[in-house]
Amino acid sequence: MRTLSKRAPRLPDRNGHFGRFGGRFVPETLMAPLIELEQAYRAARRDPQFQGRLRTLLVDYAGRPTPLYFARRLTEHCGGAQIYLKREDLCHTGAHKINNVLGQGLLAERMGKRRVIAETGAGQHGVATATAAALLGLQCEVYMGGEDVERQSLNVFRMRLLGATVIPVEAGSRTLKDAINEALRDWVTNVRTTYYLLGSALGPHPYPMMVRDFHRVIGEETKRQLREGAGRLPDYVVACVGGGSNAIGLFYPFIGDAAVRIVGVEAAGHGLGSGRHGASLSAGSVGVLHGSMSYVLQNDDGQIATAHSISAGLDYPGVGPEHSYYKEAGRFEYASATDAEALAAFQALARLEGIMPALESAHAVAHAMRLAPTLGRERVIVIGLSGRGDKDVQVVSSEEGSGARTSAEPRLR
Amino acid sequence: MSRLARTFAGLRRRGARALIPYFTAGDPSLDITRQLVLEAARGGADLVELGVPFSDPLADGPVIQRASQRALAAGVSLARVLELARAVQGAITIPIVLLTYYNPVHAFGLKAFTHGAVEAGVDGVIVADLPPEEAGPLAADARAAGLDLIHLVAPTSPPERVRLIARKSRGFIYFVSLTGVTGARATLPPDLAENRRQLRAVTTKPVCVGFGISTPEQVAAMAPHADGVIVGSAIVRLVEARATSDRLVPEVGAFIAALKAPLRSQP
Ligand SMILES: Cc1ncc(COP(=O)(O)O)c(C=O)c1O
Numbered sequence: 001m002r003t004l005s006k007r008a009p010r011l012p013d014r015n016g017h018f019g020r021f022g023g024r025f026v027p028e029t030l031m032a033p034l035i036e037l038e039q040a041y042r043a044a045r046r047d048p049q050f051q052g053r054l055r056t057l058l059v060d061y062a063g064r065p066t067p068l069y070f071a072r073r074l075t076e077h078c079g080g081a082q083i084y085l086k087r088e089d090l091c092h093t094g095a096h097k098i099n100n101v102l103g104q105g106l107l108a109e110r111m112g113k114r115r116v117i118a119e120t121g122a123g124q125h126g127v128a129t130a131t132a133a134a135l136l137g138l139q140c141e142v143y144m145g146g147e148d149v150e151r152q153s154l155n156v157f158r159m160r161l162l163g164a165t166v167i168p169v170e171a172g173s174r175t176l177k178d179a180i181n182e183a184l185r186d187w188v189t190n191v192r193t194t195y196y197l198l199g200s201a202l203g204p205h206p207y208p209m210m211v212r213d214f215h216r217v218i219g220e221e222t223k224r225q226l227r228e229g230a231g232r233l234p235d236y237v238v239a240c241v242g243g244g245s246n247a248i249g250l251f252y253p254f255i256g257d258a259a260v261r262i263v264g265v266e267a268a269g270h271g272l273g274s275g276r277h278g279a280s281l282s283a284g285s286v287g288v289l290h291g292s293m294s295y296v297l298q299n300d301d302g303q304i305a306t307a308h309s310i311s312a313g314l315d316y317p318g319v320g321p322e323h324s325y326y327k328e329a330g331r332f333e334y335a336s337a338t339d340a341e342a343l344a345a346f347q348a349l350a351r352l353e354g355i356m357p358a359l360e361s362a363h364a365v366a367h368a369m370r371l372a373p374t375l376g377r378e379r380v381i382v383i384g385l386s387g388r389g390d391k392d393v394q395v396v397s398s399e400e401g402s403g404a405r406t407s408a409e410p411r412l413r
Numbered sequence: 414m415s416r417l418a419r420t421f422a423g424l425r426r427r428g429a430r431a432l433i434p435y436f437t438a439g440d441p442s443l444d445i446t447r448q449l450v451l452e453a454a455r456g457g458a459d460l461v462e463l464g465v466p467f468s469d470p471l472a473d474g475p476v477i478q479r480a481s482q483r484a485l486a487a488g489v490s491l492a493r494v495l496e497l498a499r500a501v502q503g504a505i506t507i508p509i510v511l512l513t514y515y516n517p518v519h520a521f522g523l524k525a526f527t528h529g530a531v532e533a534g535v536d537g538v539i540v541a542d543l544p545p546e547e548a549g550p551l552a553a554d555a556r557a558a559g560l561d562l563i564h565l566v567a568p569t570s571p572p573e574r575v576r577l578i579a580r581k582s583r584g585f586i587y588f589v590s591l592t593g594v595t596g597a598r599a600t601l602p603p604d605l606a607e608n609r610r611q612l613r614a615v616t617t618k619p620v621c622v623g624f625g626i627s628t629p630e631q632v633a634a635m636a637p638h639a640d641g642v643i644v645g646s647a648i649v650r651l652v653e654a655r656a657t658s659d660r661l662v663p664e665v666g667a668f669i670a671a672l673k674a675p676l677r678s679q680p
Contacts, residue, residue, distance in 0.1 A: 015546055025515055025542045027472040029567040029592060032574060171478060172468065181471045188472065189593040191569060288516045288542070289469065301490035302520025303468040 011325065016205020016292075018325035024204040026291045030184075033191045038206040040111050045213070050110065054103055061135070062098045064217065066090050068225035068382070073352040078372035081235065081379035085355070086222050088246060088386050095358060095387030096218060096246040097128035101197060103214035105132035108195035115139045115190070118197045119183040121148055121176035121242070122313035122360065123155025124387055125199030130164035132197075140164040143182045146174035148312045154391050173306040176242075176316045180290050200243025201320035204291030208320050215249025222382055223253050230380065236371065238263045239384030240363040241281070241334070242313045244320035246386035255331060264323060265367040267309035268336035278307040280319045281327050281334045289318040295327070310339035310395065311359035313387075337366035343399055345369060346389060358387030359395065416508050416536045417561050417584035420460060421619035421640050430676040431459035431641030432632070433621060434648050434669050435512065437480035438463045439489030441656040443497050449652070450497075452666040454505040457673035461505075462539070462643065465494050465513035472514075472541040474596030476646040480653065491517045491526070495533045502534035510537040510563065510584070515547075523551050527558035537561035537584040545581045552581070561585075568592045568608050572615075579616035588612060588622045588639065596646045597627035601634060609638040633675035644672055 011018045016038075024034055044050040058064040066087045075083045088096035108116050116138050120126030126142040133140035142164050149156055149168045159166050172178040180203070187196040201211040219237070226234055237254055239247035241264040254260045269277030277283065280295040287296040289304055297305040297317035307317040326332040337345070342359055345366035350356045357365055361384070368383045375381070389396070414422075424431055434453050438446050450461050466484035470477060491513070498509050511530065518526050518540065530538065538560060543551065545564055555562040561584030566575055569592060579586060588609065591602045602625075612620060622635050623643030635642045651668055655661040 023547050024544060025547055026544065027541055027567070028544055028565045028574075028578070029569050029589065031544050031546075031567075032569045032571055171475075172482075177469065181469050184471045185474075185594045191592060287519055288514075290471070291542070296516075298516065298520065300520065301492070302517035303485060303490075304516070 011322065012205060012209055016209070018321050019328070021294050021321035021324040022205055022208060022292050024291060025288045025293065026204045027188060029188050030191065030204070034204055034206065041107060041206055041210050044107055044110055050106060054106055057102045058099065058217065062092045062102060063090060065221045065225070068222055068229065071353050074349065075372070077348070077352055078369055080372040080377065081375035081381045082377065083368055083372055084226070084234070084380065084382045085385045086218060086250060086382055088218060088384065089355070089357065089361070089388035093124070093128045093131050094390065095124040095128065096215060096249065097125045097199060098131070099217055099249070100199065100211050100214040100245060101125070101128040101132040104197045104210070105136050105138065108138060108197065109136050111195065113193065113195035115194045116197045117141050117143065117183050117186050117194055118199055119143045119176065119179035120199065121145070121179070121315060122311065122358070122391065123148065123152040123159065124313060124358070124391070126164070126166065127155050127158045127162070129197050129199070130159045130162035133164060134162050141167060143167050143169050143179040143186070145176060145179045146170045148175055151395060152312055152391060175307070176312070177290070177304065177318070184290070200245040201248045201322060202243040202290060202292065202294070202318060208292065208322055211245050212248045212252055212322060215245055216252045218246065218249040218384065219251060219253035222250060226380070226382065232380065233257055233260050234382045235375070235379045236261045236263060236381040237384070238265060238364050238368050238371070238381060240265050240314060240360045240386060241319060241323060242278070242316050242360060243318070244323045246384050248320060248322055250384040251332065255326070262332045263367065264332055264334045265363045266334060266336040267311060267314035267363060268338040269308040269310070271338055272336060276308040277336070278309040278314045278316055279336045280317060281323060282336050284317070286324070292321045294321040294324045295319055310342060310399070311363070311392070313358070313360040314363065335367045337363040341366040343396060346392070346396055355385070356389035356393070357385055358389050359392045361386045362389070415559070415561050415584060420508055421585060424459065424640060430636050430639060431621065432457060432669065432673040432676050433460045433462055433641050433643040434458050435462040435464060435643060435645035436652070437466060437477060437484055437649055438494040438497055439466060439484035439487055440480040440649070440652060441483060442487060443489065443493060445661065447497055447500055448662050449665055450501050451504055452662050453669050454507050456666040456669035458507060458669055460508045460510060460641065462510050462512050463494060463498065465491050465511055465517055467514040467517060470514065472594055474594040474646060476650050476653070477595050480649045491521050495529050495535070498535050499533040508536040509534060510539060511535055512539045512541065515540050515543045518551065523554045527554040527560050531558045531560050535560065537563050539563045539565065539587055545577055548581070563587055565589050566612060568602065568604060572611065575612055576615050579612065579618060582618065585619040585621050585640065586612065586616065588620050590622050590624045590626065593624070595624055597650065598625035601625060601631060606638065629671050629675055632672050636676055642676065
């Protein structure tokens with residue numbers, strides 16, 4: 001492992017750049033606070049007491065390490081490579097998001113900020129932030145697009161039960177990107193008292209680096225568990241990519257392992273050709289959104305497009321800059337899965353394994369199910385199962401009810 | 414010497430301050446924005462800021478957000494804002510500055526933009542989400558083309574950043590009066606005078622103050638602190654309220670004249 005970290009470049013650089021991506025494209029008002037945040041984070045990262053507290057919370061509170069589970073029936077169904085699931089769905093609050101909010105929550109506390117704000121798409125990050133705020137006794141306000149408030153009502157209720165205030169955002173496309181705009185406006189206004197707890201590996205430096213660091217535990221555990229259980233590295237690691245946090249967390253420790261293929265799965269929505277999707281890396285172009293240079297969905301005039309996905313967590317027209325960097329470097333590959341494919345994968349995993357994945361994670365499952373039959377039985381795929389699907393059962397049942405997706409049912413043996 | 418530099422030098426000689434009205438280009442239409450710019454020049458504006466609408470204006474409050482959405486819905490793009498600038502070029506003598514976010518400029522191409530802007534008679538550009546650290550490529554192209562890249566300084570900027578920004582900014586320095594997004598405010602921030610003193614200590618470049626300033630009284634209060642005063646949301650809100658009135662243009666003209674009055678003869 002030591003030789004590998006030598007080969008992997010140390011990114012980002014001092015100004016938060018991953019090659020030509022990343023950076024800090026923000027109003028001047030936020031520059032000093034971002035620099036202060038970076039310094040506070042670097043100090044915390046070196047502080048054994050901070051790291052010890054975080055580790056204890058990850059174990060006792062979040063439930064780490066999460067299992068690496070061999071999905072025998074799914075593997076048999078696909079008839080090829082062995083499929084393992086990294087069970088982030090078993091984390092407290094039901095998704096990987098808890099890793100990041102515990103880290104940043106402790107950082108907010110350390111910086112003396114008593115008020116935290118967050119954006120949320122599916123509501124998972126909002127619920128996780130509200131949870132960490134309750135745990136640490138911080139005041140919490142969550143911005144959420146109006147459309148997401150409607151389609152994720154269960155999570156809205158959960159946030160309120162946890163003591164957070166949910167603020168619906170009616171501007172623009174009423175989804176995640178607008179919630180981030182509004183959270184940034186709040187931060188610009190209240191920056192002296194407020195900690196912005198960003199929920200994915202995107203935004204201005206230091207967020208992409210910091211969020212990655214808090215999630216890399218996913219990949220580190222996976223590596224250790226597979227080595228102990230099967231004595232080997234995986235051939236593929238596969239994860240869904242919205243902003244890219246669960247994916248970079250799983251991928252990062254494998255970057256230096258040249259034999260491991262790394263595949264991010266984006267939301268193809270109604271299809272990449274339909275113009276209604278969330279696949280910025282597969283079908284977007286380079287631009288600046290929410291404070292960093294990365295791949296974005298935009299028109300020729302540089303106006304940001306509206307994304308679409310059945311899963312609110314992938315319904316975002318941008319992606320974290322580190323993904324853009326490793327895509328161009330040729331180290332990460334990107335695939336996509338449509339709404340219908342994700343639904344089919346949701347149902348397959350439920351029936352074959354008794355696990356309902358989040359619709360976001362179902363995109364990764366869909367791709368792995370396409371990939372596995374093309375590989376020999378000695379090969380190993382690890383899927384990052386980023387969250388559980390309880391929050392999505394309404395969406396899934398209304399899609400089933402519409403009758404349009406009956407062909408999506410898996411053929412069971 | 415750029416036209417912006419000449420404008421501020423002339424104002425300083427006369428002991429006057431610049432009034433800088435802001436319009437979101439294309440709200441309610443490009444033709445009306447053209448008329449508003451001409452009227453503003455007649456009403457005493459010393460410089461005009463044209464806002465390029467962007468889908469995700471994260472430094473703007475609700476008034477300019479709505480104006481941007483209306484302009485985008487009407488099909489306005491950076492290319493069409495440049496056409497608008499070209500259209501007023503012969504009819505007014507005051508400088509024009511664009512206010513934009515970085516992505517439309519990046520998508521247009523930095524060289525194409527800087528040359529296109531100069532060719533359309535634009536004197537400077539302010540990019541709301543481009544701090545000096547990220548501005549290298551645009552600054553180089555702007556300089557080569559003869560376009561002034563204007564940087565902003567904020568109440569949160571520590572002394573070393575104030576110095577950096579003062580050094581990098583060309584044409585003038587945009588002094589953000591408050592910690593927040595654009596939009597009219599009932600009262601102005603208490604730390605303004607202190608922040609202004611800090612800036613004056615490190616630069617002799619012209620300084621224009623903006624964000625939150627919406628009445629002739631507030632303009633008067635700002636005058637001692639600045640070479641120019643920028644009024645945005647209050648004007649955009651008036652345009653919104655009177656968009657369908659045939660008195661829109663003269664009413665905006667009268668408001669601009671009232672804003673200018675306290676700036677005419679400063680001792
Ligand atoms: C379960 C789950 N997976 C994935 C995502 C996508 O985010 P990211 O790409 O940052 O992991 C979300 C976002 O809400 C989510 O809730």
